[in-house]
Amino acid sequence: KAGVTQTPRYLIKTRGQQVTLSCSPISGHRSVSWYQQTPGQGLQFLFEYFSETQRNKGNFPGRFSGRQFSNSRSEMNVSTLELGDSALYLCASSFSGTGNQETQYFGPGTRLLVL
Amino acid sequence: AQSVTQPDIHITVSEGASLELRCNYSYGATPYLFWYVQSPGQGLQLLLKYFSGDTLVQGIKGFEAEFKRSQSSFNLRKPSVHWSDAAEYFCAVGVSGGYQKVTFGTGTKLQVIP
Numbered sequence: 662k663a664g665v666t667q668t669p670r671y672l673i674k675t676r677g678q679q680v681t682l683s684c685s686p687i688s689g690h691r692s693v694s695w696y697q698q699t700p701g702q703g704l705q706f707l708f709e710y711f712s713e714t715q716r717n718k719g720n721f722p723g724r725f726s727g728r729q730f731s732n733s734r735s736e737m738n739v740s741t742l743e744l745g746d747s748a749l750y751l752c753a754s755s756f757s758g759t760g761n762q763e764t765q766y767f768g769p770g771t772r773l774l775v776l
Numbered sequence: 777a778q779s780v781t782q783p784d785i786h787i788t789v790s791e792g793a794s795l796e797l798r799c800n801y802s803y804g805a806t807p808y809l810f811w812y813v814q815s816p817g818q819g820l821q822l823l824l825k826y827f828s829g830d831t832l833v834q835g836i837k838g839f840e841a842e843f844k845r846s847q848s849s850f851n852l853r854k855p856s857v858h859w860s861d862a863a864e865y866f867c868a869v870g871v872s873g874g875y876q877k878v879t880f881g882t883g884t885k886l887q888v889i890p
Contacts, residue, residue, distance in 0.1 A: 703882050705880070753875070758875045761827040
């Protein structure tokens with residue numbers, strides 16, 4: 662079974678631009694979560710989607726948005742990029758996001774550099 | 777709001793020695809608790825989780841953790857550390873149900889010496 666895939670793996674953008682990152686979950690998984698990891702702020706939860714609906718959102722400005730498609734693939738978008746948005750963006754998938762018997766799997770991440 | 781404290785930024789242990797990584801959380805109700813490991817070659821991986829039930833949970837790679845409500849702790853243990861366990865370990869607490877909306881600790885970097 663294929664793991665969680667994220668594209669692109671590396672990205673360089675300039676301030677003010679926007680960026681879209683993609684995450685394909687493990688087949689059959691309907692919950693997709695996004696995280697940001699930076700040296701200064703550590704790992705932070707961005708948002709979680711289940712069946713095309715955003716169920717939870719972390720404390721990030723509205724420049725950060727996401728969506729989930731009917732095949733459970735998810736995208737996140739960051740508009741008007743700032744230097745501080747430079748980070749490793751991770752996505753993770755699980756079957757429902759709530760089950761005690763299920764495991765969460767992470768993708769390799771997208772490393773975004775904002776210049 | 778919930779929070780997680782990992783008091784040890786860096787820990788060094790000898791291969792074969794036992795390991796305990798500390799984690800304290802702050803949350804008013806029963807939390808969902810997690811330990812994750814991150815290494816350059818393996819990325820971020822879920823080690824174990826506590827949702828409910830038995831307070832001693834077993835995870836992958838021989839790790840276990842014990843939820844102690846009275847101490848607001850969820851310490852990670854391994855009886856004998858292997859060189860491949862060198863990595864960064866993150867404790868996390870979730871409040872919305874399962875894997876949703878987790879808050880991470882700042883991490884503990886584990887170094888294993890031969």
